Amino acid sequence: MKKLLFITWNITSGYGTEKSLADVLNLLDKYKYDISILPLFKTSNVHVYNSNIKILDALIDSTKEGYNEKDSLDYYYKLLVSPLLFNKLINEKYDCVIACNHSAPSYFASYLNCATKIIWIRGDMRELDYNWLDKNSNEYRQIKQEHEMQASVLKQFDSIVVISDVVEKSLSELFGITENVVKISNSVNREKIHILSNEKISIPDKMLFTSVGRLDFNKNQILLLKAAKELKLYRDDFMIYLLGDGDYKLILQKYIEDNELTENVKLIGYVENPYPYIKNSTATILTSLSEGFSLALVESVILNTPIISTDVGVARELVEKYKCGNIIHFDEKELLGILLWYLNNPYRYNRVFNINNDYDLMTEVKKTELIIDNTIQRTSNAKYVKLPYPEITIDYSEINKLKIPSDYIYVLRVIQNGVPYEYLINRKSGNDKLIVFNNGAVVGGNVNVPIFQRHSWSQMLKTSSIFCMDPTLYVNGYLQVAWGVGKNENYYLENSSLILKQIIAKMNIKLENTVIYGTSAGGYLSVIMGIYLRGSSVVVDNSQFDISNWIVKEAFETVVTLCFDDDKPFEKFNDRFNVVDAFEKNNYVPKIYILANLCSHADNSTQIVPLLKRMERMNNIDNFNNIEIILRYEPEKGHDGLNLPDITKFIYKILGEA
Numbered sequence: 034m035k036k037l038l039f040i041t042w043n044i045t046s047g048y049g050t051e052k053s054l055a056d057v058l059n060l061l062d063k064y065k066y067d068i069s070i071l072p073l074f075k076t077s078n079v080h081v082y083n084s085n086i087k088i089l090d091a092l093i094d095s096t097k098e099g100y101n102e103k104d105s106l107d108y109y110y111k112l113l114v115s116p117l118l119f120n121k122l123i124n125e126k127y128d129c130v131i132a133c134n135h136s137a138p139s140y141f142a143s144y145l146n147c148a149t150k151i152i153w154i155r156g157d158m159r160e161l162d163y164n165w166l167d168k169n170s171n172e173y174r175q176i177k178q179e180h181e182m183q184a185s186v187l188k189q190f191d192s193i194v195v196i197s198d199v200v201e202k203s204l205s206e207l208f209g210i211t212e213n214v215v216k217i218s219n220s221v222n223r224e225k226i227h228i229l230s231n232e233k234i235s236i237p238d239k240m241l242f243t244s245v246g247r248l249d250f251n252k253n254q255i256l257l258l259k260a261a262k263e264l265k266l267y268r269d270d271f272m273i274y275l276l277g278d279g280d281y282k283l284i285l286q287k288y289i290e291d292n293e294l295t296e297n298v299k300l301i302g303y304v305e306n307p308y309p310y311i312k313n314s315t316a317t318i319l320t321s322l323s324e325g326f327s328l329a330l331v332e333s334v335i336l337n338t339p340i341i342s343t344d345v346g347v348a349r350e351l352v353e354k355y356k357c358g359n360i361i362h363f364d365e366k367e368l369l370g371i372l373l374w375y376l377n378n379p380y381r382y383n384r385v386f387n388i389n390n391d392y393d394l395m396t397e398v399k400k401t402e403l404i405i406d407n408t409i410q411r412t413s414n415a416k417y418v419k420l421p422y423p424e425i426t427i428d429y430s431e432i433n434k435l436k437i438p439s440d441y442i443y444v445l446r447v448i449q450n451g452v453p454y455e456y457l458i459n460r461k462s463g464n465d466k467l468i469v470f471n472n473g474a475v476v477g478g479n480v481n482v483p484i485f486q487r488h489s490w491s492q493m494l495k496t497s498s499i500f501c502m503d504p505t506l507y508v509n510g511y512l513q514v515a516w517g518v519g520k521n522e523n524y525y526l527e528n529s530s531l532i533l534k535q536i537i538a539k540m541n542i543k544l545e546n547t548v549i550y551g552t553s554a555g556g557y558l559s560v561i562m563g564i565y566l567r568g569s570s571v572v573v574d575n576s577q578f579d580i581s582n583w584i585v586k587e588a589f590e591t592v593v594t595l596c597f598d599d600d601k602p603f604e605k606f607n608d609r610f611n612v613v614d615a616f617e618k619n620n621y622v623p624k625i626y627i628l629a630n631l632c633s634h635a636d637n638s639t640q641i642v643p644l645l646k647r648m649e650r651m652n653n654i655d656n657f658n659n660i661e662i663i664l665r666y667e668p669e670k671g672h673d674g675l676n677l678p679d680i681t682k683f684i685y686k687i688l689g690e691a
Contacts, residue, residue, distance in 0.1 A: 034064070034065060035128045035129065035406075035409065036066075036125070036127045036128050037066050037131065038071060038123070038125070038127040038130045039054070039058065039068065039069070039070045039131045039133055040073070040131070040132050041054060041072055042072070042133070042134065043073070043074045043075070043076060044075070044080045044082065045075075045076050045077040045079065045080060052328065053219045053220075053328055054155075055081045056220070057220075057397055058070070058082065058086060059081075060398045062402065063083075063085045066405075068085070068087065069086070069087040070082065070086060070087070070088050070089065071092075071123070071141075072088070072089075072091045072092075073091065073093065073109075073137055073138065073141070074091055075095065075096055076095050078096055089123075092108070092112060113137065113141070119141060119145070120145060123145060127145070127147050128147075128409055129149040129405055129409050130147045130150050130151075131150075131152070131153055131405070132150070132151070133153050133155060134152075134155045134156050135156065135158055135161075135183055139152050139183070139186050139187070139190075140182070142190075143186045143190070148412050148413065149191055149408055149412045150189060150190045150191055151192045151194060151405065152190040152192075153196075154194065154196065155196050155325050155326065156200075156325040157200060157325045157345065157346070158203040158207055158208075159203045160176075161179055161180045161183055161207060162180075163176035163180055180207070183208070187210060191408050191411065192404055193213055193214045193215070194215050194216075194217050194404060195216050196217065196325055196347075197325060197347045198347075198350055199325070199347070199349075200326075216598060217404065218326070218391075218392055219331070219347075219392070219397065220393055220394040220396060220397035221328060221331055221394060223390075223393065223394075226335055227336070229308045230308035230309055230311070230336055232306055232308070232309045233309070234309040234310065239271050239272040239297075240270060240271050240375070240379060241272050241313060241314045241315060242271065242272070242273045242274070242314055242315055242341075242375075243273075243276060243307075243311055244275050244318045245329040246276075246277050247278065248279035248280070248281040248282045248285055248300070249281050250322075251321055252281075253321055253363070256368065257320050257368065258288050258289065258294065260368035260369045260372060261297055262294060263366070263369045264297075264373065268376050271297060271376060273297060274299050274310055275298070275300050276302075276304050278302050278303045307329075307332075311329075312338060314333075314338050315339070315375050315376075315379065316333075316338060316339040316358065316375055317330065318340075318342070319340065319343065319348065320361075320363075320368075322345070324346030324347075325346055326347050327346040327347055330342060330347060330348055330351055331347060331351065331388075331392045334351055334357045334386050335392075337384045339357055339359075339375075339384075341358055341359050341361060341368070341371055341372075342358065342359075343360070343361055355386040355387070355388060356386075390600070391600070396600055403595075407591065419482040419483075420457075420482070420485065422442055422443055422444050423443045423444070424444040425444070425445050426446040427445070427446070428447075429447055429450075429532070432447060432535055432536075435535075435536070435539050437540045438460065439462040440459075440461060440462050441459075441460070442457065442458070442459045442491055442492070443458060444457050445458055445536070449532065452504050452523065452525060453504055453507075454502075454525075454528060454532050455483040455501075455504070456499050456501055456533065456536060457485040457498075457499065457500040458540075459497060459499075460540050461494075461495075461497045461498075464495060464496055464497055465543070465546055466495075466496040466542070466546045466688045466689075467497045467498065467537065467540070467546060467548070468494060468496050468499075468549075468684055469499045469500075469501065469533070469548070469549040469550065469559075469562070469569075470487055470499070470500045470501065471549070471550070471555040471556075471558035471559045471562065472484055472485070472486045472501070472502065472503055472506075472551070472555050473514070473551065473553040473554045474513050474514040474588070475506060475512075475514065480506040480507060483502040484506065486500070490677060490681075493677070494681065496688065496690060497542065499536070499537075501533065501558070501562075503515050503516075503517050503525065503526070504529070505518055505519055505525050505526075505592075508520055508595055512591065514588050514592070516554055516558065516577070516610075517557075517558050517561065518592055518596050518597075518609045518610070520596050521596070521597055521598060521599075524606070524609060526609070527565065529562075530561070530562045530564075530565035530566060533566065543568070544566050544567065544568035545568045547566065547569040548569065548572055549562050549566065549569055549570070549572070550573070550684060551574075551576070552573065552574040552576065553575055553577060553672065553674075554577055555573075556573030556574060556575065557573075557577040557578065557612065560623070561615055563624075564615055564616070564619045564623060565619075567621060567656075569624075571625045571626065572625075572626045572680075572684055573627055573628065574675055575628070575629060575630055575633055575636045575674055576636070578640050579610065579643055579644070580611075581603055582639050582640070583639065584635040611647070612644070613644065613647040616651065617651060617654070620654055620655050621654065622654055622656070622658055622660070624658035624659060624660075625658070625660045625661070626661050626683075627641065627660065627662045628683075629662065629663070629665070630664075630671065631665065631666050632667055632670070633671050
């Protein structure tokens with residue numbers, strides 16, 4: 034059982050971060066994880082965590098009898114500047130510590146003597162952007178100092194989880210961090226929301242607009258009230274409910290009374306079940322200055338209620354993907370115009386947004402478990418050693434000027450759109466034949482340097498050779514196998530193959546004199562590569578052909594989670610996951626020799642047999658080369674491929690080098 038410590042601001046029930054964190058942690062596997070939570074502040078004795086989750090004593094507990102604010106704050110700041118003192122306070126040993134936001138939770142998490150650390154950034158980090166401030170101001174100096182502290186602390190974490198594109202962008206722009214970053218969107222329990230939304234409430238006889246969130250400066254509800262003041266000059270048949278509590282309550286109440294809005298705006302206070310209000314609203318309104326995500330917007334779209342929001346958190350993602358509302362600037366006149374449009378067109382707005390399972394709670398839980406497990410595994414493994422070959426790095430734009438030296442083994446790195454495509458090349462003089470090698474799985478993952486399996490074969494071969502690195506293995510640092518799928522729209526295997534095609538041409542070697550070879554996952558890479566290197570032959574041993582059906586399901590699920598924002602990329606990019614789909618898309622089948630051990634159940638039943646069944650139903654292919662299947666019987670070898678003498682003898686025969 035893995036011992037986890039989550040450090041968060043507070044555990045009091047609420048609408049935002051606290052609720053989201055509780056929803057996820059309550060569903061983590063209690064037989065797999067021993068979970069503890071350290072809240073920095075405790076403001077209530079009420080929380081919604083399951084009994085198996087240990088709640089440690091808060092650093093500041095305002096509910097404690099005899100609470101003294103000054104003494105408590107002094108103690109808190111003493112801990113904040115003393116890692117040694119904090120480590121003595123937390124005397125348990127944990128397998129992984131997770132900071133549940135930047136700022137103080139991340140500072141404390143960075144102090145702990147723990148091998149594995151993850152930061153879960155759940156707020157907008159643009160509050161640490163000091164560049165727009167007056168350099169002579171105290172605010173500039175303060176924010177700059179906080180930025181520098183945060184930049185230093187972020188380096189202590191093995192993985193960084195962000196909850197939205199906005200957070201990921203701010204992380205990159207403010208701190209230059211793009212590696213080991215994984216996006217896991219906040220989520221909601223759809224079924225629960227729909228059930229709760231049916232609760233009976235008193236609904237005003239006017240068109241209702243709802244805003245859900247803490248009443249404070251950042252939520253900026255004053256913008257909505259200013260728009261309401263203007264709106265009342267045109268219409269009086271509207272009602273705005275503000276659900277939530279906070280230190281701006283009196284300020285907002287005074288504005289409502291001073292501007293005679295008491296019949297049109299109501300401060301409802303904190304409501305445990307906001308969903309009936311959202312469901313029965315014309316639109317949900319968010320006017321925040323900044324947000325990391327905003328669950329209220331997702332919940333609104335799930336209930337088919339349009340959203341009106343400033344460009345914060347997940348707002349733009351929702352509006353652009355589901356056409357579910359409007360993005361506004363911080364302008365009450367603009368907000369006024371949109372509110373008038375809704376009042377004048379109450380039935381013309383599409384009220385079915387088909388959000389499906391894009392923000393499903395179980396998806397977030399599964400991804401959270403995956404990032405924890407993979408990060409622990411990665412930090413427990415030693416890093417790979419860089420191979421002792423000289424390296425040449427060029428930009429893709431320079432490839433036309435490339436010259437390939439003979440009898441010189443080196444690594445060529447071609448940078449295309451920020452992705453390194455790496456090849457170990459040995460062009461042997463006096464030989465016009467080539468063998469291309471692709472990697473299989475990399476045990477342990479944690480790849481941070483190019484891996485070229487079988488690279489020692491290079492000097493033993495009669496022919497020239499190229500060993501290919503799959504840059505997908507670098508994605509977030511967790512992958513042990515990646516099948517070249519790339520990242521979202523960027524198909525790395527296709528890019529690598531097309532670059533390789535140009536390299537082979539620079540070597541003055543014909544594709545007809547080229548064999549592409551790989552085993553297992555490397556076999557899959559080789560088959561797909563053969564589609565792009567038309568004329569070459571492919572030799573695979575105990576290969577995969579449908580990676581979604583590979584027996585190690587966790588490997589495939591990890592690739593889907595870390596390489597794609599879409600939970601079901603195989604529906605959009607099916608040609609990256611099944612060779613038959615790739616054949617059909619490209620209207621080409623290369624010459625393939627499939628070597629297989631009859632004693633490897635995983636390869637035969639999950640790969641070769643389904644391959645043959647799919648190819649029976651395959652659409653007509655204009656350019657179809659023969660496929661040969663060579664079976665052998667080796668009980669002791671199972672999934673392992675042929676040894677060096679046997680496989681080179683087979684490939685030499687194909688190349689006419691026997």
